[in-house]
Amino acid sequence: MNRSDFSLTDARARYVQANAATLRWILGRPRLAGAFLNTKVNSLSLTDYGDADGVRGPAYLYGWIQGRGLEAVATHAEFFETEEPALVAELDDAGFALYQALRDLQRRDGHGYFCYDGNLDPFYVSPDGMLHRQSAADQVFTYSDAFFAKGLIAGAARYAPADLPEHIAYLSEVIDSIEQRRFQMDERCRLSPRTAMDEPEDFGPRMILLGAAGLLHRLELSEHSAFADRFIAHVLESHFDPESGLLRNVPGTDACNVGHAIEFVGFALGHLRDSAEPALVQQLRSVLISSFTRGFINPGLCLSVSIATGNPLSPYCPWWSLPETIRSAALCFAASGDGEILRIWEQADDAFFTHYWRGSLAYQTLTWNGPIDFVPATPDLDPGYHTGLSLLAAIRVADWILPRPIGAQVTM
Template sequence: MNNFDFSLVDARARYVQANAATLRWMLARPRLAGAFLNTKVNSLNLADYGDADGVRGPAYLYGWIQGRGLEAVATHAEFFEREEPDLAAELDAAGVALYHSLRDLQRRDGHGYFCYDRDLNPVYVGADGALHQQSAAGGVFTYSDAFFAKGLIAGAARYAPADVPQHLTYLAEVIDAIENRRFQMDERRHLSPHAASDEPEDFGPRMILLGAAGLLHRIGRSEHSAFADRFIAHVLERHFDPESGLLRNVPGTDVCNVGHAIEFVGFALDHLQGSAEPALVQRLQSVLSSSFIRGFVGPGLCLSVSAATGAPLSPYYPWWSLPETIRSAALCFAATGNGEILSIWEQADRAFFTHYWRGSVAYQTLTSNGPFDFVPATPDLDPGYHTGLSLLAAINMIDQPKEPSMH
């Protein structure tokens, strides 16, 4: 596709079409347990997973996916009210049911879990390959809590405004857990305070929860977003490597998840809403540029690279980091008008729609040899979260009236 001519008008139309196609595909599928989203499809052959597929199959519900899905459904419903009201109405019907089911699940003991069995009991597959009952989380919080909290806030803001305060309290509990070493990243083992405090200090939890800040601004709850400034400062102070311009996953170690670094930049700029100090914007722009330049060495962005050498450390090129690059580059371009950032946006757009996109879903992972069946976190396909919300952020940026001084 050497004749791929990038224009923001064309990109906007393509993003709206892609998001609508994903959402229609998802809405047409039978729900899990009556209300939960069902994206249980093999990304290579698009065949439905069945019970024979074990924990990939319909008997297992992934809390991560449902929390992400609720945020995506509620957010897209608001957008499509203007563009395609019939689609918005369908999204709202699904969103209301999903909201109440997810809220009830979280209310049982104040937590969301990574995986549930058919009876909605928390379970996990351990390193031994066996299925285990998950321990009660208690004072430990996880990525699943982060995704539940964001989803429930987005859902309540649209479907049950009186519930918003309780979900803001839940979000505050997740933030407190991150800042006090009670956040456990590895949900494929028993949850415990010891396991949480023993984990390496990866910037992942702060990065994921930073995504709540932009959401809070959009629903008129900016007064709850102060944590985001602390998170941004913490990540840049402790994880930024000035030699390479990359974010180290863990301070003092060599591995850099460039997709997570780019996602961090997008969430940070979404929170800062154009009001950031120029020096901070420049630092974020440099993380985006360095991460993309060093990671974009195959069909997409390599899963991880070396801070010391810049060399790829993984054979895998996941889909999600390209739409995240589109979001980050769009917001960064809005803040700076930098032509190099527009070029990054164009490259990410071209790579995603050329190599990954299949009309309504994407290949989850490519290697240099083509599509590969690699499941980094959950086997369900993306419910409009990484792809949809990232592209939607770019759409909203394109739609904003431009300041004449931007360029």
Template sequence: MTAFIAQTAPRYMAANVATLRWMLERPRFHGIYLNTKLNPLTLEDYGAADGWRGPDWTYGWIQGRGLESLATHAAAFTETDPALTTALDDAGRALYGALDKLQGRDGHGYFRYGPDMQPVCGPDDGPLAQQVRGGDVFTYSDAFFAKGLICGAARYDPAELPRHLAALGRVIDAIGDDRFQMAEKVPLAPATAAAEPADFGPRMILLGAAGMLRRLRLAEATTYADGFIAHVLSHHLDRGTGLLRNVPGQDDCNVGHAIEFVGFALDHLGKNGDPQTLKALERILVASFDHGFAGPGIRLTVSARTGQPVSPFCPWWSLPETIRSAALAFEATRSTEALRIWQAADARFWDVYWRDDPPVAYQCLTPDGPVDYVPATPCLDPGYHTGLSLLAAARAAERISSVPTQ
């Protein structure tokens, strides 16, 4: 155990350094926006002929996540790699300014922007139209913009933090008021948002801001987080299996999202969380991993009724999220089950998914091998799912290793 944990932090941090340097060396869209668009199988850059995957389309999801990654990693490497911190800050400061201007148009960020940086909507393989302005409807893109802009403001523009915290608050309020729309490829509308199923995804993503806020010494803005955890445990937890149902009463379980929820909850609560809550979170982690870990990685969907995977797809992101969640769970409980999962996810990610040149993971595998399947956007990870998860796990490993053995 001790040997495994001791070697994880330097390995995780070295991988993040390599990925961040690779990303920073790539030409940016419009000279500002992060460019991680390349075919996950051939590793060739997408071109104009690749349509919605090509360079003409900028994804707000990815840019908001990327800003959170840039600012967070810049702080992390201040002492150990000041040159990298400087490069990250140069990119982060420019991206902060650009996203702040985009959001400043109407108070929203959008999933997909066209060549003129106007928001568009429509199916990936069909005609695109101008996206409806968000108004009182908020989305995942709003969440990722808000998180990224808070990280950016904390580092580059502290006087504007109250404005960005208020924007985050509006996204949080929209969830409770049924004004959060998950489907961003269709026109935004209050009726569409209100009619969507009560998936735990929005609460999970916004819960991810709580640990971030605490590290930025903004814990006073996390008062919503305990309620989000309680809501998910009360409404989505299948008591018989320990799985989280995407929607209460429905069968599908996105076990990767359940594991991500556990990580965000533990990041917020820390090892001093309520024992019963910590126990419930660990049960979700174990059930989600054990039911979903089949084939090359963690399946996208599992049936609550049968406990069996119902999707062949194993996207990369659920493994680093598992590494984070298991590391935080082990730190909190010293559970052998959490350590087992940490070790298993670590081994599978590095042995099967990771590619050293360039330092990125296969985007998706099935039992038949790598596939050209885009989980959400054609951009590879800008140091978010992989980078921030590995950073959190590395910090947990360092804290665990610093505690004297009893």
């Protein structure tokens, strides 16, 4: 293969610098309710959201963001012990406080929720803009539970190891809910077993929880990761379209969320590491290449494409799918030494740092016409999760590869 001009040494340095800048920015901001991370900034104007901004403002707390943030802070604290020790004490101060706050929230009824009001009571916003008290989740679990569980495991591993069995049991409940159709994806309506059962079988929940497997491996808790093999097999058997190489969001339908498909590849490879069968690596490689090739419309990856035509189904290009591509391409390149994958890594790196990156944070969404105020999931900016953890995975790959010639297969 032709040697790329892409420098892993330069990329590694850029990723470390970017992650450190984001973390310093977060650490320098006042915490919400004394313990929670505060990334409530408009990504276009860089101005803080205030009370006049309603549910974007500081009176409302997003469980998604806080769970993601705890995983990011605890994981980066370990990484920066050797890279930048002066940053670690601040990370641990924030991480320990956040861990305790999220643990206490989850212990109230065994769940995390998408959004909380100023009294830390769960609520949701209906399509007409009205606020409603959220129903008790009971045996229904959600994406918020998934992010709480991952964050609490990462936090407990660093700050409260005696709590780990409690949080691993919580993770197991979330996993069971997916396989028993008790997982509700839509958290912007009342939570109920009927709603969960009636939702289409999107691969998103399995994809997100698959990310917990890599976390468990890194924390030397691999004995709890058996679910990941089932999830990978289920997604590929039920959602993979061999003709296009894409993953159908829902079996029998036309749309493919290319960012989620690429994220799935990264999480799968993060779990499989050096145990993956060559045929499985090739199938995951196919998903990555097809998703990126069809989804990359410049300035980034569009939200979804048609499997039948390959055409974009949305003009919106969120930030998060490019760092996730960097993660997935890095892991796939480490497993295969494939030059085409290296070029995808390079393209995603260039697009993200050229069009989205602003020094310590990124625009949330771009279109052909530039940045736009479109919120993909929550208005709070990324707390080092999609961006930071994705780039951190690529840093680890670079560290495995750099002593070796470009193109050589790497054993992880």
